[in-house]
Amino acid sequence: MPALIDHLANPRADRTAPLPGVLTAGIRSEAQTAIRDWPGYAPTPLIDLPGLAKRMGVGAAQYKDEAGRFGLGSFKALGGAYAVQRLVRQFGSGTGITFAAATDGNHGRSVAWGAKQADSRAVIYLHAGVSPGREAALRVLGAEIVRVSGNYDDSVRQCARDAAANDWHVVSDTAWDGYRDTPTAVMAGYSLIAAETIEQIGSDRPTHVLVQAGVGGVAAALCAEFRSAFGGAAPRFVVVEPSLAACLLESARQGGRTEVALAGETVMAGLSCGDPSPLAWEILDAGADDFVAVDDAFVPPAMRLLAAGEGGDPPIVAGESGVAGLSALLAAQEQPALWSALGLGRDSRVLLIGTEGATDPEIYNAIVGRTSEDVMAGGKR
Numbered sequence: 001m002p003a004l005i006d007h008l009a010n011p012r013a014d015r016t017a018p019l020p021g022v023l024t025a026g027i028r029s030e031a032q033t034a035i036r037d038w039p040g041y042a043p044t045p046l047i048d049l050p051g052l053a054k055r056m057g058v059g060a061a062q063y064k065d066e067a068g069r070f071g072l073g074s075f076k077a078l079g080g081a082y083a084v085q086r087l088v089r090q091f092g093s094g095t096g097i098t099f100a101a102a103t104d105g106n107h108g109r110s111v112a113w114g115a116k117q118a119d120s121r122a123v124i125y126l127h128a129g130v131s132p133g134r135e136a137a138l139r140v141l142g143a144e145i146v147r148v149s150g151n152y153d154d155s156v157r158q159c160a161r162d163a164a165a166n167d168w169h170v171v172s173d174t175a176w177d178g179y180r181d182t183p184t185a186v187m188a189g190y191s192l193i194a195a196e197t198i199e200q201i202g203s204d205r206p207t208h209v210l211v212q213a214g215v216g217g218v219a220a221a222l223c224a225e226f227r228s229a230f231g232g233a234a235p236r237f238v239v240v241e242p243s244l245a246a247c248l249l250e251s252a253r254q255g256g257r258t259e260v261a262l263a264g265e266t267v268m269a270g271l272s273c274g275d276p277s278p279l280a281w282e283i284l285d286a287g288a289d290d291f292v293a294v295d296d297a298f299v300p301p302a303m304r305l306l307a308a309g310e311g312g313d314p315p316i317v318a319g320e321s322g323v324a325g326l327s328a329l330l331a332a333q334e335q336p337a338l339w340s341a342l343g344l345g346r347d348s349r350v351l352l353i354g355t356e357g358a359t360d361p362e363i364y365n366a367i368v369g370r371t372s373e374d375v376m377a378g379g380k381r
């Protein structure tokens with residue numbers, strides 16, 4: 001039985017050192033400009049949750065809601081599709097090109113969506129634990145599906161092998177030796193979440209940002225954007241992982257990038273990765289202030305809390321991986337020593353990154369007891 005919550009104050013955190021130049025300002029801003037130009041682009045909402053803040057005993061809580069991003073249900077729409085667009089631009093056309101990706105659902109949707117728009121083919125690798133609902137969403141976008149036995153890390157390896165044998169182009173959200181450009185583009189796309197948030201918060205800066213991590217790409221992208229906007233005065237950057245897949249926390253503990261064996265599949269399907277992206281780790285190594293690993297048990301209460309709308313807050317549809325930050329807060333509330341170790345208190349202004357909506361409607365319904373449509377219509381139980 002894993003501990004309900006684990007915490008490591010990053011011993012290598014350094015706010016004075018510049019972050020490594022992997023995700024330069026130029027690369028981030030090129031991605032942000034390109035995506036803002038896509039048809040249907042609109043910033044996702046930053047939602048004030050005073051009722052939740054009161055319940056949690058903090059000064060303010062805000063939720064950046066990625067559920068509506070380009071109609072794909074998650075922030076991942078920004079990464080894979082942008083990387084595909086960049087490759088298509090390099091090739092001159094997408095016709096006749098096959099893009100391949102391994103995914104637990106959301107990244108593959110983004111790659112398949114980008115490929116479809118470029119008239120390209122998408123072959124998407126799913127590990128054994130990916131739900132039928134997430135597979136169905138990929139098929140709707142015209143993706144061909146390959147099921148791989150094993151876990152996410154196995155599907156990444158199988159995808160890379162098959163792509164090399166067939167002359168396909170891998171669009172991965174994680175990097176490896178000799179493969180960095182595309183995952184850098186993926187992360188550059190994600191940085192738009194932080195750029196929008198910085199515009200939306202105005203002078204009300206958060207004191208804490210809680211960002212969930214699988215391979216660490218989105219956490220690293222947001223860390224880079226916040227640090228370049230606010231320097232050493234950036235909000236405390238807390239990386240949240242499932243206890244069953246806490247590879248970044250373990251890396252920080254070991255003082256270097258470390259792969260962990262997954263003991264089982266976490267309910268936070270998007271975060272079920274045992275091998276940190278080397279690119280992400282370069283940034284988070286000194287850029288993250290805290291690493292937290294939270295048990296799955298806190299996920300359903302967090303989803304229901306957002307759906308119900310605490311104390312008059314608007315209802316929010318948040319999927320299993322979307323509520324990692326709130327799950328960590330709920331868990332930390334039960335451990336006063338941890339609450340204070342994270343520097344949380346009445347003056348804290350907490351920013352939660354809601355990375356997905358109901359990306360698997362059946363799972364959402366089973367956990368929350370209502371459909372996402374019902375939640376949005378304000379129907380309370």
Ligand SMILES: Cc1ncc(COP(=O)(O)O)c(C=O)c1O
Nearest residue numbers: 213214215216217218270355356
């Ligand atoms: C909803 C959701 N949140 C967070 C993440 C984590 O992103 P990363 O793997 O870049 O750390 C994922 C990854 O698939 C996801 O689907």
